[in-house]
Amino acid sequence: MNKNFNWYKYNAKYYDQIDADGIPYDAIADTLTKIFRKNNVKTIVDLGCGTGNFYIPLAKQGFDLLGIDISADMLKIAKRKIIKNKLKPNLILSDIRDVITEKFDAAICLYNVIGDINYHDFSIVIKNMIDSIKSDGIICFDVINFENVKTFEFDNKYFIEKEFKSDKLHRLSRRTKQKLNKQDQTLEINQSVIIDGKLDKNTSNNKMYLYTLDQVTKLIESFGLRTKLMYGSYDNKHGIVSFKNNDPIIGVIAQKI
Ligand SMILES: C[S@@+](CC[C@H](N)C(=O)[O-])C[C@H]1O[C@@H](n2cnc3c(N)ncnc32)[C@H](O)[C@@H]1O
Known part of the structure; x- marks a missing residue:
C-alpha cells in the first residue's frame, strides 16, 4: 500500500x-x-x-x-x-x-x-x-518571505527537482507539487523522492507557513x-x-x- x-x-x-x-x-x-x-x-x-x-x-x-x-x-x-x-x-x-x-x-x-x-x-x-x-x-x-514566494507561479502540478549531490551510493531527485494559498500565507507541498531514477510510491505532505x-x-x-x-x-x-x-x-x- x-x-x-x-x-x-x-x-x-x-x-x-x-x-x-x-x-x-x-x-x-x-x-x-x-x-x-x-x-x-x-x-x-x-x-x-x-x-x-x-x-x-x-x-x-x-x-x-x-x-x-x-x-x-x-x-x-x-x-x-x-x-x-x-x-x-x-x-x-x-x-x-x-x-x-x-x-x-x-x-x-x-x-x-x-x-x-x-x-x-x-x-x-x-x-x-x-x-x-x-x-x-x-x-x-x-x-x-511571503512577499518573495508570491511572485512565483505555483500551478499545483508535479515537477522534477534537479538531481542532488550523490551520496556515492544513490542518485537522488524529487517529484514535487506545490500550491500557494495566498489567503492564509501557506504553501502546500507534496513530495516523493526519486532514487536512481525510480519514483518512490510513498509521498510526504507539508504545509509551510510564510510570513x-x-x-x-x-x-x-x-x-x-x-x-x-x-x-x-x-x-x-x-x-x-x-x-x-x-x-x-x-x-x-x-x-x-
Ligand atoms: C527545515 S529544518 C531546519 C533544521 C536545522 N535548523 C537546519 O538548519 O538544518 C526544521 C526543523 O525544525 C523541527 N521542528 C519543526 N517544528 C518543531 C517544533 N514544534 N518543535 C521542535 N522542532 C520542530 C523539524 O523537526 C526540523 O528538524
Whole structure:
C-alpha cells in the first residue's frame, strides 16, 4: 500500500542531501560566531536543530549547545553526525512551543524551522526564546518571505527537482507539487523522492507557513527586542546578506533588553 507520510518522518534521511544542499552553514556559523563573541555568548540553545547543521559548526567554535527538535528521525541523524565530529551530543526531543527551563546566552531557530509553525505559535516560540536567555542575550531566527514566494507561479502540478549531490551510493531527485494559498500565507507541498531514477510510491505532505516583514516587525516590536541585523539571503562569502525588500528570507538577529 502507498503511504502518505508526515514530512520529516519521510524526508529526514534525505534532508542533508536534498534540503540542506548548498546552504553555507559554516559561513553562516562564522558570522554568528563573530556576533556571539562580541556579546559574550558562551551557551546557545538551538531550537529545531534538525540534523545538527548549525549545532556542529557552532560547537566546533567552542560554544556549549543544547539542540531541541520534535523529530526523533532528525535527532538520530544529528547525534550520529555530532559524535562523528568528536563533539558532545546534547540533544532533547521536545516541542519548541513548550517552555525551555534552562537559561542560555543565545537562542537560535534557523533555516525555516518557523515554516512549520503558525502565526500564533510563532509568537509563542519567540517568547520561549526570549525567556530562555539572560538579559542582553541574543536571539536569531528566520522565516520565508511571503512577499518573495508570491511572485512565483505555483500551478499545483508535479515537477522534477534537479538531481542532488550523490551520496556515492544513490542518485537522488524529487517529484514535487506545490500550491500557494495566498489567503492564509501557506504553501502546500507534496513530495516523493526519486532514487536512481525510480519514483518512490510513498509521498510526504507539508504545509509551510510564510510570513511578511510587517508580521515579523510587529513581533519584534511587541517583545521589545533591539534588532541588531536583518538578513535576506545567504552566501558563501559573507554567510548572511543584509535584508532588502522581497528577499527570499527574513532573518533577524536581535538582543533582549
Ligand atoms: C527545515 S529544518 C531546519 C533544521 C536545522 N535548523 C537546519 O538548519 O538544518 C526544521 C526543523 O525544525 C523541527 N521542528 C519543526 N517544528 C518543531 C517544533 N514544534 N518543535 C521542535 N522542532 C520542530 C523539524 O523537526 C526540523 O528538524
